[in-house]
Amino acid sequence: MSVVTRFAPSPTGALHLGHAWSAVQAHARARDAGGRFLLRIEDIDGTRSRPGHVAAILDDLDWLGLDWDGEVVFQSQRLALYAAALDRLADSGLAYRCTCTRADIAAAASAPHGVGGVLYPGTCRGREVDPAQPHCWRLDMARAVEAAGPLDWTDEIAGRVAADPAIHGDVVLARKDAPSSYHLAVTVDDAAQGVTHVVRGRDLFAATHVHRLLQALLGLPTPVYRHHPLLAGPDGERLAKRHGAPSLAAMRAEGVAGRALAMDLKAGRLPLGFGVLDD
Template identity: 70%
Template sequence: MTARRPIHGQGGVVTRFAPSPTGRLHLGHAFSAIRAHDHAVERGGRFLLRIEDIDGTRSRPEHVDTILADLAWLGLTWEGPVFQSQRLPLYQSALDRLKADRLVYPCFCTRAEIAASTTAPHGPSPAYPGTCRHLTPAQVAARIGEPHCWRLDLPAAMAVAGPLDWHDEHAGRIVADPAPQGDVVLARKDAPASYHLAVTIDDAAQGVTDVVRGIDLFDATHIHRLLQALLGLPTPAYHHHALLVGTDGERLAKRHGAPTLAAMRADGADGPALAASLRAGRLPSGFSAANA
């Protein structure tokens, strides 16, 4: 399917919807896409579609086709899509800059080693403890041929960036506090850029002014704000919306068997009517909006 008719307007607002083609969209995705779409349309702005297909082992072309068909079925219009897999030089350039500034380091720890070192007896596991951050240049040189990822040196990055904040539509001014997330991965062999790095670069490169996404990504914004400061990128306004949840109170997700839009289309459901219900809060039986 080709791109839908672009939204033209005089407003400066630019939003985006950025699904990963690793499966089919469900009602939660529809709700988020509609929120981002309407935020732009109501302000005479632009709504972009970006396909986050940087995970080459899980992304499937057939899922891209289904995503486009689903959004069209809902009655949405967009510009694009743009594919992350075609933007790898942008991510490499950003990573090279962080390397030059000595704000990232190679990490040779395996998943098993990380799990063993971060397992807590109670509660969630803490962030990566920075084991490889303390390797000497000679130790790194001796192991650089081994499989490794690149992690953000969080203490060094925070020292360079200084105090930061960002604005959320619902929560107001937020003081950035990326420390709880630790030295996050920015790139690895099977993914030239992590979600954190790619989304930060893409939003800036595409001129996104307003990031409209689920409240489940609120904590990630602390890291994104830090990367913006380190790379000299603008900071958009953030709108973290409520999530759709099932009867068990858990947010809708692929792994929980959430109904897909493709299945609803195949069953003859009315896409624009469903979109109108989601906009009005009249959600399908068994689902409700979680508080943001």
């Protein structure tokens, strides 16, 4: 089987060393196996995505010496694929409209807690919702799990993993302000692009439970996963845009050699002061 990996950043800010760490690993996983490395821009968040960030991402990858195969894919050009997948789930009785706001959910005394905090309490499940009202689409998790049956996936680090998507509750499939959620779009795209190996951070490990379920419901193949450890900065905090992680553009401006940095990252050598998080 030919190995196909991808790097799929969101153009909502500058890439930092943590993004480079992930991109290098995905690139190496494909190239070392004589496979293909794809670039996908996950730009369906119209309120935060910026064309300038797309150009910066391409500059950063070029600076690192990471080439990709084929054309760059933009999620904003693939909305029909997500709509078709959502229609299949809705027609099967596995998706429903929801008009609840975050405040409604937070105020619900019966709302249970899951891996990401408060879970949706199912207020709109089984209720008639006027399509003209602003609404999102949610997955009826209980029905979906029953329809799919027991599931698992293979992770190159964690081994065989039993899927437990119910820990997420009735996840959003399409938002009020966006035509698809991350869960639905990434599942559809990985299958459509023939991705065989998903290399991404450990922070997305829990999301894979949902993705495995959606693959089963939509009749899509399941790739092999590799959820790698995350990086921490000199302050010990996980590198993230919201934490002000130093950007790759800033490192480039300081004279850091991008290709040498990529080679070091591939070998597991990090810049002074940076480290790998254990959990």
